[in-house]
Amino acid sequence: MRLYQFSAKQVGIIFFLSLLSLQLLAHNGTVGYAYPLNKITVDGSFNDWPKDITRYKIGFTGSETKPVNEADFSGFFQMGYRAEDHSLYLAIQVTDDYFTEDTSANVRWNTQDGLELYLDAKHLPFGSGVASFMYSKKLRNTNNAYYDDFAKDAKWNIIEVAHTIQGNARLYEWRINLGNQFAVGKSIGLDFFVFDLDADKSFSFSSWGAGESKYVNPRSHCDVVLMPANEKLATVSGTVAWQGNTALRLPEHVRLTNVKNSTLWLTAAADSLGKYSVEVPAGKYKISFTEPYLMRDNKVYAANKQNTLVVNAVANKTATVPALTLPATPAPDLLPEKGLLLDNFTAASAKQVDKFVTTYQQYYQIPGASLALIKDGKVIYHKTYGVRNTFTGQPVDSNTLFEAASVTKPVFAFAVERLAERGIINLDSPLYRYMPYPDIAYDDRYKLITARHVLTHRTGFPNWRWMNNDGKLDLKFTPGASYGYSGEGFEYLKMVVQKITGKKVEQVLQEEVIQPIGLYHTFFSRNDSLRRMVANGHFNGLPNYDDLPESPGMAYSMHTEANIFTRFMLYLLEQKGLTPETYASIFSKHSAYNYDPGEEQPKIPAYMGMSLEIRETPFGKSFGHGGNNGDFKCKFEVYKDLKDGYVIFTNSNTSDVLLEAMRKLLVEGKGDD
Numbered sequence: 241m242r243l244y245q246f247s248a249k250q251v252g253i254i255f256f257l258s259l260l261s262l263q264l265l266a267h268n269g270t271v272g273y274a275y276p277l278n279k280i281t282v283d284g285s286f287n288d289w290p291k292d293i294t295r296y297k298i299g300f301t302g303s304e305t306k307p308v309n310e311a312d313f314s315g316f317f318q319m320g321y322r323a324e325d326h327s328l329y330l331a332i333q334v335t336d337d338y339f340t341e342d343t344s345a346n347v348r349w350n351t352q353d354g355l356e357l358y359l360d361a362k363h364l365p366f367g368s369g370v371a372s373f374m375y376s377k378k379l380r381n382t383n384n385a386y387y388d389d390f391a392k393d394a395k396w397n398i399i400e401v402a403h404t405i406q407g408n409a410r411l412y413e414w415r416i417n418l419g420n421q422f423a424v425g426k427s428i429g430l431d432f433f434v435f436d437l438d439a440d441k442s443f444s445f446s447s448w449g450a451g452e453s454k455y456v457n458p459r460s461h462c463d464v465v466l467m468p469a470n471e472k473l474a475t476v477s478g479t480v481a482w483q484g485n486t487a488l489r490l491p492e493h494v495r496l497t498n499v500k501n502s503t504l505w506l507t508a509a510a511d512s513l514g515k516y517s518v519e520v521p522a523g524k525y526k527i528s529f530t531e532p533y534l535m536r537d538n539k540v541y542a543a544n545k546q547n548t549l550v551v552n553a554v555a556n557k558t559a560t561v562p563a564l565t566l567p568a569t570p571a572p573d574l575l576p577e578k579g580l581l582l583d584n585f586t587a588a589s590a591k592q593v594d595k596f597v598t599t600y601q602q603y604y605q606i607p608g609a610s611l612a613l614i615k616d617g618k619v620i621y622h623k624t625y626g627v628r629n630t631f632t633g634q635p636v637d638s639n640t641l642f643e644a645a646s647v648t649k650p651v652f653a654f655a656v657e658r659l660a661e662r663g664i665i666n667l668d669s670p671l672y673r674y675m676p677y678p679d680i681a682y683d684d685r686y687k688l689i690t691a692r693h694v695l696t697h698r699t700g701f702p703n704w705r706w707m708n709n710d711g712k713l714d715l716k717f718t719p720g721a722s723y724g725y726s727g728e729g730f731e732y733l734k735m736v737v738q739k740i741t742g743k744k745v746e747q748v749l750q751e752e753v754i755q756p757i758g759l760y761h762t763f764f765s766r767n768d769s770l771r772r773m774v775a776n777g778h779f780n781g782l783p784n785y786d787d788l789p790e791s792p793g794m795a796y797s798m799h800t801e802a803n804i805f806t807r808f809m810l811y812l813l814e815q816k817g818l819t820p821e822t823y824a825s826i827f828s829k830h831s832a833y834n835y836d837p838g839e840e841q842p843k844i845p846a847y848m849g850m851s852l853e854i855r856e857t858p859f860g861k862s863f864g865h866g867g868n869n870g871d872f873k874c875k876f877e878v879y880k881d882l883k884d885g886y887v888i889f890t891n892s893n894t895s896d897v898l899l900e901a902m903r904k905l906l907v908e909g910k911g912d913d
Contacts, residue, residue, distance in 0.1 A: 267429060269493050269509025270449030270462040271518055272296050276469045277320035277329055282415050284404030286318075286331045293318045298334070298434060298446050305444040311337045311408070313436045313444065321466055325415075326422035328464070330357075332412040332432070339405060340437040347378045350443055353436055354379065355412055360429030360458040361390050361421035365495070365505060366630070367782050370429075372455040375401055375412070383455045387631045387776070387783040390421055424468055425521070426503040429461035459780070463506035465521060473519040474553035478527065478561040480514040486568040488536045490514040491529055491543070494564060499524040499550065514563075522555040527564060533603050539570040540603045574599055579907035581615050581884040590621055596905055597625055597888075600898040605781045608636040609898075610889045612802035613906065617813060617883040622803040628775040628891070629783050641763070641773045641799040642889035645867025647874055648764070648798035649730055651808060652745075653695045653851035655752035656737065657822055660691070665740060667692040675739045677732055679705075679713045688719040691733055695851045696830035698722065699729035723831035723848060727795030734794040746792050757811045762800040764792035770799055775891040777871025784871040796869060802887045809878050809885055812863065826850040827863060827880070859907060866899065875899040879907055 273294070280288055298315035307313035315334040321327060332355065342352035349356070354376035362368040369388025373396065374381040385391040400415040421428070431454050433445045451460025480491050494516055498504035500523065507530060508518035527550070529543035543566045551561045574596045580589045597609060608626035612619055624636040644651075659665045665674070671694075672687045680686040685700065693699045700715040702708060703726050716724055734745050741748055746764050753759055763770045766788040776783040789797040815823045831848035835841050845856040852863045860881030867874040873895045878885035886906050888899060904910055 267459055267461055267463050267493075267507040268431075268449040268451045269507050271506050271508070272319065272430075272448075272462060272464050273467050273473065273519070274319045274321045274328060274464055275467050277322050280320075280322065280329050280413075280415070282329075282400045282402050282413050284402035284411050284413050286333070286411065286413070289318060289331050290320075293320065296448060298332075298448055300448065300450050301444060301446045302433070302450075302452065303444040303446075305442045307436070307444060307446070310335060312438070313434075313446065315434060315446070317448070319464065321422075323422070323424060326418050326420075328416045328418060328422075328428075328430075328466075330412070330414040330416070332414070332434070334410040334412070334434055334436075335408055336410055336436055337408050338439050339408075339410065340439075341377055343378050347376070349374055349379065349381075349435065351437065352376055352379075353410070353434075355432055355434050356455065357414065357416075357432040358430065358454040358461060359391075359394065359416060360461050361394070361418050362388060363421075363426070363428045363458075363463075363503070363505075365497070367458050367780075368429075369782075370454070370456055370458050370461075373399055373401075375403070377403070385456065385782075386785050387629065390419070422466070423503065424466050425501055427463050427465045427506050429458050430464045431461045456782075457780075458782075465504065465506065467521060471521055472555040474522050474555050475517060475519050475558040476508075476525065476527070476551055476553050476561065477515075477517040477558055478549070479563045480510050480516070480529075481563045481565045482568040483565050484568050488541075488568060491534060491566070493530045495528050495530045496520060496525045497528070499526055520553050522553055524550060524552050526550055527561060529564065529566065531605075533571065534566070540573075541566060541568070542571045571603065573901070573910070575901060575904050575910035577911060578909045579903075579905065581613065581882070581886075581906045585613070585615055585620050590623075593621070593905070594623060594625075596901075597623075597898070600901070601626055604892075604894045604897055606890050606892040606895045606898060607778050607781065608640070608642075608775055608891045609895075610636060610640065610642060610802040612806045612887050614806055614809060614813075614878065614883070614885040617810065619803065619806045619810075624801075630778060630781055631783055636775060636891075638801070638803060639761070639773050640775050641761070641770060641801055642775055642874065642891060643777065643796075643867070643869050643872035644798040644800050644805070644874055644889065645796050645869040645872055646727070647805075647865050647867040647876065648794060648796055649727075650851040650865050651753055651759075651798060652730060652734070652749070652794040654808075654812075654817070655749055656691060656695065656733065657818055657826070657850070658752040659737065659741070659748075661819060661822060665691055665737070667695070671732060671736050674736045677735075680715065683715050685715055685718050689729070689732070690719075691736070692830075692850075693719050694726075694729035694733040696723075696848055697725050697729070698831055699726050699732075700724060701726040701728040701732075703727055723834055727793075730795040731793065734792075745794065749792075753808075756817055757807050759800070759804060759807055761804045762798060764797050764799070765789050774799060775872075777869065778892045779871050780894065781892075796867075800889075802889055805876065805887050805889075806885075809876060809887060813878050813880065813883060813885070826852060827854060827861065829854065857908060862903075873899060875902065877903055882907065 295316040317332040340352045356374045358372045369385025369391030371391040371394035372383040398417040402413045404411045435445045449462040454460045508516040510516040528548040534541045551559050613621040628634045660667045700717045700719045705713040829847045855862045862879045864877030874889040876887035
């Protein structure tokens with residue numbers, strides 16, 4: 241059970257979440273070499289390609305369905321470049337015993353055989369943008385990373401492609417104009433998926449190297465070195481190892497960076513014994529781990545930056561280098577035995593908080609954060625950290641806004657509770673009496689749903705309908721019978737509120753929350769102010785498109801920052817704006833959480849109040865909520881008796897550990913769970 245869940249915005253990006261792995265900065269460890277070519281005509285014939293050019297196998301099948309044999313599906317490709325037109329050339333041959341071509345108006349990437357090519361031309365070590373090109377007779381789509389100036393503008397005008405069929409072979413010939421990213425001696429990122437739809441409708445896809453979501457994730461790509469003419473390769477071999485005896489899994493990759501030419505770098509894959517071997521152009525190379533920190537068994541290990549090796553690679557020879565090691569002692573968690581807010585909060589305490597946050601930013605590659613602390617019912621500290629966007633480097637400041645994700649829910653709930661106290665809505669009256677809901681009208685049980693069910697997550701709705709296989713809204717249980725976290729319920733309640741008030745929900749929020757509390761600098765949908773001040777969300781350190789909501793979503797769309805949001809937290813702590821009876825209900829137990837079999841349950845009792853998580857801690861009751869929109873995550877919590885609390889917003893998918901650690905750092909201490 242998690243109190244913060246994926247929002248509606250993630251219908252288009254949910255699969256990208258699988259990219260979070262233990263090694264964030266590595267390419268996939270497959271390397272190829274492109275040499276100069278004579279003139280090539282892109283016509284789908286390989287007759288003008290050199291006969292002795294290296295063939296690279298299309299050897300990795302990423303789909304659950306696998307080819308039956310080589311006749312069913314197999315392939316190879318060749319590559320080279322021409323400096324005259326700054327272009328990389330590919331000749332891809334696929335053996336396929338059944339070719340499917342969809343020429344209908346409804347053609348999709350998975351309704352036919354086809355090929356999608358992925359290009360990371362800038363090839364920056366910390367990750368750069370991908371331009372992808374989906375090719376078939378009737379489907380030529382592109383996907384472009386907006387934050388990378390090359391990838392953003394890379395359209396079909398930089399591509400020339402031809403496709404022919406010869407018996408059971410498909411031939412694809414590509415020319416890719418690299419423009420100002422072309423340089424002999426540089427490495428680039430490249431890969432592709434070849435799609436195969438068979439007669440039995442089974443669908444598979446294979447690539448040159450391993451990795452998922454290549455259309456947006458440059459770390460899933462292979463490395464291609466643009467080699468000088470006739471230059472021979474050297475071999476570098478070595479091992480990676482932990483210091484001392486440990487059963488921890490070894491790092492899977494190392495990076496080799498040319499000492500004189502930083503644009504020439506590549507990733508070598510290490511096997512289960514830690515051995516790696518890779519060919520490189522002659523020269524001196526720095527060998528290092530691909531990221532500064534590794535996670536193993538929920539602990540962080542520092543890959544010592546000083547522990548790098550330099551090797552002189554000589555053409556036609558093998559250089560064997562010493563083991564690249566890293567300490568088997570976990571990096572310090574920096575958590576105190578006693579929470580920092582329990583004593584006087586001094587300048588030294590502030591430095592300890594700052595060190596903690598910035599260290600965890602490094603551990604988990606969290607670009608930016610906004611933090612505010614409450615002690616004795618007052619805001620005592622506010623600090624921003626890091627950057628709004630890892631590509632631009634623009635810093636987070638006190639005006640930077642973050643997606644609050646599901647923290648939107650308790651803010652909207654407060655507005656609904658205000659309306660209820662004035663008799664505008666009855667929390668226990670079925671919502672259909674105010675406004676029938678055609679999307680679920682086929683199931684009469686929906687007529688049992690009340691506003692209280694929505695606010696306590698007992699509607700029976702799924703979190704989001706798109707999580708169902710058919711994408712349709714349904715009921716998982718009879719409303720009121722159980723707990724089931726649901727954003728869909730909040731969207732239904734939003735429509736009801738608009739119907740009965742005759743106002744847009746943002747006007748209702750202004751009147752019931754923003755103005756009474758002074759929660760200014762908070763927005764629920766796209767506008768010019770938000771566009772100027774919003775941070776970019778990040779997946780594994782790469783900026784995501786700033787997909788600002790066109791209309792407000794009461795389960796996910798609030799944008800705010802830590803300092804201003806403390807006003808809402810203090811309003812609830814001081815029990816303003818609502819009657820004591822309503823607050824008693826807000827902070828009481830309405831729903832027990834459901835836990836999956838084998839899921840670890842918290843030692844401290846926790847349950848759902850009215851759109852707030854209530855915890856019965858040794859320091860008294862706390863209330864709060866978390867938010868997770870994938871590329872933004874956040875959390876707030878207030879301890880009622882202590883009158884202490886915190887709120888933190890981040891623009892990263894990797895910040896869970898930081899968010900969960902805040903209560904230990906500030907209140908509960910290292911020894912409590």
